Amino acid sequence: MKYFTQFESKKLADQLIEKALSYKTNPLVDHKKGIGKRIGCIFLNPSLRTRASTQIAALNLGMEPIVMNMDKEGWALEMKEGAVMNKGTVEHIKDAAAVLGSYFDILAIRAFPSLTNKQEDIEDFTFNQFIKYSGVPVISLESAIRHPLQSLADMVTIHEHTREIKKPKVVLTWAPHIKAIPHAVANSFAEWTLGCEHDLTITHPVGYELDPMFTKGAHIELDQKKALEDADFVYVKNWSAFNDYGKIVTTDSSWMLTEKHFKHAKNAKVMHCLPVRRNVELSDEILDGKRSLVQEQANNRIYAAQSVISHILG
Ligand SMILES: NCCC[C@H](NC(=O)CCC(=O)O)C(=O)O
């Protein structure tokens, strides 16, 4: 595996989940595997979990992580081919990515969408420029359209809680937010959940249909109450409109999950990738209660990243 950017196959997902679980039991079992190697973690956007968990994962493998917050500390990057760089951008991506490729054995990139240029976002333009020009293995730390390390950690978390349930009912529900938020987490969660052959229902207000490329095979139920019936796992996430690209269509607070939404899903567990806007996306009672798996998901980010880096190291 040279690139970790999306769901590839159930076989690979199962291998990565199993490896992540074994690293969770014994994080330092491969502590010499990455000695003498470096991973460059390039952030064009903020992060707490992805930044720290990827560094810990690399360190557990004996690898040296170097983090660059390019949005704040790097030169302003030009992305356009043939650009006359007489304005704000200082360095072309083709020069920067080639240099980074020569410094690191693996590059890991976070590049959020603009939410204004739909075509560039769905092509994952910025992220793919790093792949094109760096020449080394690349891991997605969340691109414009996918967040595969998050989804792998989510699959590990679901796996850990599915011992007695044959085919869990997984629900992805839209939640309100004050800002226009990317589709990456929701897209990837749908892609991995369906790829791992779980039963997925997606619920959202009209106007929040996701890119069908990611939701083919999911049940779409626009009535949140119906969608939640008998759910085993409820993944809560805001995203902006995909059709009316990047727009906020509604902020209807009745979509925020509270305990009363679980009348017909008594044992449902609640998931969220974090960061979460408390009492906007999810109520305190849910986040601080027994249903919440959010801290487990965040903890599993370490072992998901470790599993992926280890797989790339070979
Ligand atoms: N990496 C995990 C989530 C990142 C991003 N959240 C955000 O931008 C939250 C911003 C805010 O709440 O102001 C998202 O949902 O795609």
Ligand SMILES: NC(=O)OP(=O)(O)O
């Ligand atoms: N869940 C997640 O990716 O968190 P960060 O944005 O803090 O990395």
